Amino acid sequence: MRADVVRGADARFIPLGGGVSRCVLANSPGLMTVEVRFEEGAVGAVHSHPHLQNTYVLRGRFRFTVGGEAVEVGPGDTLAFPEDVPHGTECLEAGALLDVFSPARADFL
Amino acid sequence: MRADVVRGADARFIPLGGGVSRCVLANSPGLMTVEVRFEEGAVGAVHSHPHLQNTYVLRGRFRFTVGGEAVEVGPGDTLAFPEDVPHGTECLEAGALLDVFSPARADFL
Numbered sequence: 001m002r003a004d005v006v007r008g009a010d011a012r013f014i015p016l017g018g019g020v021s022r023c024v025l026a027n028s029p030g031l032m033t034v035e036v037r038f039e040e041g042a043v044g045a046v047h048s049h050p051h052l053q054n055t056y057v058l059r060g061r062f063r064f065t066v067g068g069e070a071v072e073v074g075p076g077d078t079l080a081f082p083e084d085v086p087h088g089t090e091c092l093e094a095g096a097l098l099d100v101f102s103p104a105r106a107d108f109l
Numbered sequence: 110m111r112a113d114v115v116r117g118a119d120a121r122f123i124p125l126g127g128g129v130s131r132c133v134l135a136n137s138p139g140l141m142t143v144e145v146r147f148e149e150g151a152v153g154a155v156h157s158h159p160h161l162q163n164t165y166v167l168r169g170r171f172r173f174t175v176g177g178e179a180v181e182v183g184p185g186d187t188l189a190f191p192e193d194v195p196h197g198t199e200c201l202e203a204g205a206l207l208d209v210f211s212p213a214r215a216d217f218l
Contacts, residue, residue: 004175008185026189031140031161031211033187052140056207058167066113076117078142080135098165102140102211 011035018042019091024108032104038062038091046088051101053081060095064088120144127151128200133217141213147171147200155197160210162190169204173197 006025013021019039026033038044038060046065057077064071064079066087073079075095081087089097115134122130128148135142145153147169155174170183175196182188184204190196198206 004189004191005180005182006187006189007182008187011185025165025187026163028161028189028191031163031189031209033163033165033189033209052137052211054135054140054142054209056134056142071114073114073116076120078115078117078134080113080137080140080142082113082137098207100140100142100163100209102161 013037020044022108027104027109030103032101032108034099034101034105034108035096036099037096038089038094040091040094042091044089046086048084048086049105050083051103051105052083053087054100055079055081056098056100058096058098061092062095062097063090063092122146129153131217136213136218139212141210141217143208143210143214143217144205145208146205147198147203149200149203151200153198155195157193157195158214159192160212160214161192162196163209164188164190165207165209167205167207170201171204171206172199172201 011023013023015021019042021037023035061074120132122132124130128151130146132144166186172181176194
């Protein structure tokens with residue numbers, strides 16, 4: 001069994017436009033880990049999906065909207081999104097989020 | 110809908126002995142995010158479980174053993190563990206891991 005490792009230095013980020021880029025760091029059908037990088041002012045538009053999501057703030061500052069409520073978070077803070085809850089974010093200081101999903105977001109592949 | 114946020118500054122880490130401490134940052138039956146802190150030299154003994162696991166290295170350096178193979182990782186590196194694969198770690202430089210599980214590790218609650 002070979003360990004399945006993605007080195008941060010080797011991670012290839014896909015530009016999504018508007019100052020946002022994304023890299024899938026680990027993936028199986030039941031669990032996916034994704035790093036998303038934001039430039040200051042970049043926006044992740046409000047959206048929803050049936051996948052469970054946890055988001056850990058690696059760097060920077062973000063204002064999230066979750067179910068219509070605003071919350072500002074920074075490094076080391078964690079958000080949990082239940083299924084189908086509308087959520088979005090605005091990046092207040094350039095940074096990165098670690099998003100994990102169950103099941104995997106097949107639309108990211 | 111109130112956003113479910115755990116502030117890093119408020120996270121309460123439970124000492125597990127041997128220089129390891131743990132805090133569950135987000136939890137639902139289908140998805141759990143856990144930060145585990147290690148002092149230098151601390152060991153997470155080889156074990157296995159049926160839960161899917163991804164591990165992101167937040168800080169420090171670690172030597173993992175996965176399915177009998179050794180791999181050394183540092184900040185920004187990600188490991189993916191399939192179900193039931195024996196894995197363990199030794200901390201080479203004090204740091205922290207972000208472990209995510211699906212389903213949740215009920216034994217952590």
